[in-house]
Amino acid sequence: MSGHELDDLARRAAADLVAVRAGGADRGPAAVEPTDALASILLGFVAEPGDGVLGRLVSGLGARHVATGLLDGWSATEFVERTARAGGRADAPSARELAAGLARWRPRLDRDAFVRSVAQAARVRAHLLLPGDPAWPVGVDDLGVHAPLALWVRGRPSALVESPSIALVGARAASGYGEHVAVESSAGLVDRGFAVVSGGAYGIDGTAHRAALATNGTTVAFLAGGVDRFYPAGHESLLARVAATGAVVSELPCGAAPTRWRFLQRNRLIAAAAAATVVLEAGMRSGSLNTAGHAAALGRPLGAVPGPVTSPSSAGCHRLLREFDAVCVTSAAQMAELVEFDGTGGPDGGSDPAATAPTRTLEVLTIEEQRVLDALGIRRPRTVAELVRTTGLTAGDVLGGLGALDATGLAARSGEGWVRRRPE
Structure with missing residues (x-):
């Protein structure tokens, strides 16, 4: 893995990277290499918010390696092979998913625009927060x-x-x-x-x-x-x-x-x-x-x-x-x-009633599945036709999403339609 382009990009944005990380948390900047911070910024620059394919790829390979692969022109197959060698995740993106992802991300790899974006963040005195920083929510x-x-x-x-x-x-x-x-x-x-x-x-x-x-x-x-x-x-x-x-x-x-x-x-x-x-x-x-x-x-x-x-x-x-x-x-x-009274950090403490709720399975949902889940009610069943109108997805995508939600315990068939399952 060369990472030459990532290093070059880091040099071009070095001063601005230091500026946006300097105030990243009130107790001082986290111990993160500039290229690690740069990789996270770059991936956020090329992908739309909530891109689950990118999230699964980063979870299995790391932001720096994913950014390097994007810049160095790795193919979908090469990403799959490297993820597998790194141990990956059970739900690591397939070559087909990655090919579609690369088709979304690579056209946005405008290096000059990226450097200008980081410089603009420094000019407006914006702080960059990364997971693990003291102020990270x-x-x-x-x-x-x-x-x-x-x-x-x-x-x-x-x-x-x-x-x-x-x-x-x-x-x-x-x-x-x-x-x-x-x-x-x-x-x-x-x-x-x-x-x-x-x-x-x-x-x-x-x-x-x-x-x-x-x-x-x-x-x-x-x-x-x-x-x-x-x-x-x-x-x-x-x-x-x-x-x-x-x-x-x-x-x-x-x-x-x-x-x-x-x-x-x-x-x-x-x-x-x-x-x-x-x-x-x-x-x-x-x-x-x-x-x-x-x-x-x-x-x-x-x-x-x-x-x-x-x-x-x-x-x-x-x-x-x-x-x-x-x-x-x-x-x-x-x-x-x-x-x-929820027990999730409020004054009364206590147990967390959401511990057995479906939050553990949310991390494996695609964007389409999340849209279907958001459209479901707990009491009144929603038909596939209603879900198609509400979500803007195709009937095939809705049916696929319902199947995944049923398998993970987040939704269930009820009569002629589907409902969201209550947290147990």
Whole structure:
């Protein structure tokens, strides 16, 4: 293994790599070689968030070897052979999966653009976090092979880990009722020592961030694009305030633009990084239901605030209460109980009820299987036709996903359709 191109790339970006690693954690940079950090950044540069094929490959071969192979032009077969010699994983990617992966990743190997991206991160004083760093949010590791290889942070990386956190999410087109609930919930959680996590969007997200800031609390915003360009533009000043006292985070490199798919993938980080997720107000098509689905799939506590039964803005919350076994919460005190009595790091401690939940099998799910899982309810069976419409996948992909979920105990046939299995 030559690694000459990786070393050359490291030399070109050396000063900027030192800059982005220097503030990677409040207790100083982790003992990581520049080429190791560079490899993780490079793989995040060429792949879309949550790419399970890349995650399985890195898990079996290591980020540095995978990056070297991409730069040196290894074939899919060579990746398979080297992974096997390294001991690999039982679910290591096949040559066919890798051929498709290489066809996705290699066209993005623009070395000059990559060096500019790292330089831009240094210019905006972004920090690079890697797994194992003191400020790394270990909850995202529950995403398994869909977990990020690195995170970019503007602000205080320690904001990600210094307090237990609860995600407050909801509709962009929030009503006055929803905004009132967001203010009361965010401020109340800050008073109880929680950090507030959200997505920086208009509506509920922005209101939750503002209320946390107004009460001198810690708040963290996860973006669907690079941290060098705050999005939405109308929240540039708000996100700058979040970064001044908390953190603005993304797994995407600087220069990356937000897209619909990246928003959906960003949602999995919100659900995984927080100890619990609460949906404050959501319509039937709200993106916050996607975040709730990830939280449920991860075995995280999920809460939903009820609203008027005549309000379309609360229809999504009512669906979560009816079909996803979300806990009905109406105050910050009840939201705090989701963590305190869950045993996953809250004040009351105790055993972890998610220990036997399906989180152990999530790391072997493909993106298609995860989409199918997110679309399933616990009570009402979903037909294949419904799942095709909800997920945007083909009938064949849905059937394949259902078979895998059935085999791993995450889903079961019920009558004419399928349901998500409850954690035991």
